[in-house]
Amino acid sequence: MNNFSYIQADKAKEATTAKRDDKSAAFIAGGTTLLDLMKLNVENHDQLIDVNMLPFRGIEMTKNGLRIGALERMSDVGEHPLVVQNFPAVSQSLLLAASAQLRNMASIGGNVLQRTRCGYFRDTAFPCNKREPGTGCPAIEGDNRNLAILGTSDACIATSYPGDLSVALVALDAVLTLENAKGKQREVPITKFYLLPGSTPQKETVLEDDELIVAVTIPQTAAAQKSMYLKVRERTSYAYALASAAVGLEVQGGVIRAAKVALGGVGAQPWRSPEAEKMLVGKAPSEAVFRAAAEAALRGAKPREHNAFKVEMAQNTLVRALSEVAA
Amino acid sequence: MSAPTTPAPLNPDGSRRTFMKQAGGFLGLALAPPFISQAERLTALSKKVEGVSTISLKVNGAVRAIRAEPRVTLLDALREYLDLTGSKKGCDHGQCGACTVLVDGKRVNSCLTLAVMTQGKEITTIEGLAKGEELHPMQAAFLKHDGFQCGYCTPGQIMSAVACVQEGHAGSADEVREWMSGNLCRCSAYPNITAAILEAKTQMG
Incomplete structure (x- = not known):
């Protein structure tokens, strides 16, 4: 790990200004992704700005929904009664992620910015368009078992966000509050926060250089109340998703009134599926309907040599999640 | 070589061991x-x-x-x-749990x-568990149940296990397995580790 200077910021403006003035700086909260990548020399920063003293804490119900301070830790949010009771998919996505140790460390804001586990990205001996734009993507013809089948490009097929939380947040229409060096805040729906790789896979989100995530707000809906996160992986615990599904259904009088569907582990970004939702709304819940929705969700899939299994796996994951939440 | 009061950072050329050997005497002072x-x-x-x-x-x-x-x-x-x-x-990357310590009572990967x-925080390591010669109930239970083979993962397992019990996540063998998944054991002493934790739970106040 290269050496760096360290600042503990007391005020948001101090943090965002320091970041604006130093293109090589990074914010640090939990550090679980950042220090991992710095040890691999995948990221090199000459300054780390510690944001843990900033007042972006708290888990509270507001008129816009549940507001979670970006510095809250995964473990605290995952087990918080307001989250468990009103947003089961969010709670499950947090508690099925990583390990107890990492969940104690990792912040919500940092989790949303977690970076890909693509082996070529993480190994500086290989070219990688995300790490070094223009050098190429060996994953396309290489070991792509863990990589994406939806939303990829000729430049990158990584599951850019490999985690779980954002899959649930994308399904439930969460909104991120960002603050810049001018002290100005803006709200960005998380469905518009991530960018598809296209020809610029190095640009992963709409976050500006001087912007800090300060909160996540999740609207309280009937579908969020009746939601779940199902994660399929190579071992029972402590592994990234091969495929996952965050779903929420509002069923009234035997008919689906509202449906929220997102997939993890298969998309170049946390993958909301309006196609699947369209197949569900207005129908009576049944396995056939769920199957049709799952097929619609994966219709545009572009599997590669080693990850073709993910098409069927993601469909089955989605069908199972919908069946469980409708039961 | 640095003065004894400023221990050198890890040398990028991997010669830290040599450095430690040569500087052992000085470091002894620096480490006090x-x-x-x-x-x-x-x-x-x-x-x-x-x-x-x-x-x-x-x-x-x-x-x-x-x-x-x-x-x-x-x-x-x-x-x-x-x-x-x-x-x-x-692993030095937060994947194995061997480095687990408590910071303000919460288990974390000290490598990350x-x-x-x-x-300003309270750090507790494996060295801080026993009271003099009296082992912490978790340490005693690991001995009793043979919760290790080579022992390399054991300090991390024990620190993680203490937190697991204190968090209230040791209600059953299944729960222990899930909440201890961040601690890998290449000797695969998992059944004995699980048994040790379930027993120590009954003895921790």
Whole structure:
């Protein structure tokens, strides 16, 4: 790990200004992704700005929904009664992620910015368009078992966000509050926060250089109340998703009134599926309907040599999640 | 070579072992940092840290100062600067759990924690569990149930297990397995580790 200077910021403006003035700086909260990548020399920063003293804490119900301070830790949010009771998919996505140790460390804001586990990205001996734009993507013809089948490009097929939380947040229409060096805040729906790789896979989100995530707000809906996160992986615990599904259904009088569907582990970004939702709304819940929705969700899939299994796996994951939440 | 009061950072050329060998005598002195009053609240932290600076860590109840760069992890601070080698370096990437310690009572991977960021917090390592000659119930249970083979993962397992019980996540064997999944054991002593935790749970106050 290269050496760096360290600042503990007391005020948001101090943090965002320091970041604006130093293109090589990074914010640090939990550090679980950042220090991992710095040890691999995948990221090199000459300054780390510690944001843990900033007042972006708290888990509270507001008129816009549940507001979670970006510095809250995964473990605290995952087990918080307001989250468990009103947003089961969010709670499950947090508690099925990583390990107890990492969940104690990792912040919500940092989790949303977690970076890909693509082996070529993480190994500086290989070219990688995300790490070094223009050098190429060996994953396309290489070991792509863990990589994406939806939303990829000729430049990158990584599951850019490999985690779980954002899959649930994308399904439930969460909104991120960002603050810049001018002290100005803006709200960005998380469905518009991530960018598809296209020809610029190095640009992963709409976050500006001087912007800090300060909160996540999740609207309280009937579908969020009746939601779940199902994660399929190579071992029972402590592994990234091969495929996952965050779903929420509002069923009234035997008919689906509202449906929220997102997939993890298969998309170049946390993958909301309006196609699947369209197949569900207005129908009576049944396995056939769920199957049709799952097929619609994966219709545009572009599997590669080693990850073709993910098409069927993601469909089955989605069908199972919908069946469980409708039961 | 650095003066004894400024232990060198890990050498990028991998010659740290040689350095440690040669400098053992000097380091012995350097590793006995001045004890600061435990009552000190560690409020006088410098805001910006560049290069080697004094970092005060409260480990197992005693405040100790080291001279280190901001990039030094809590794990390296414990092992290389404070001579507390109970916490182990396995993967150094937060994947194996061998480095698990408690910070303010919560289990964390000390390899992904910067020492400079743990100032003012209570750090507990495996060395801080026993009361004199009396083992912590979790340590005793690991011995009784043979919860290890080679023992390398054991300090991390035990620290994680203590937290697992304190969190209330040791209700059943299945729950223990899920909430201990961040601690890998290549000897695969998992059944014995699980048994040890379930027994120690009944003895922890």
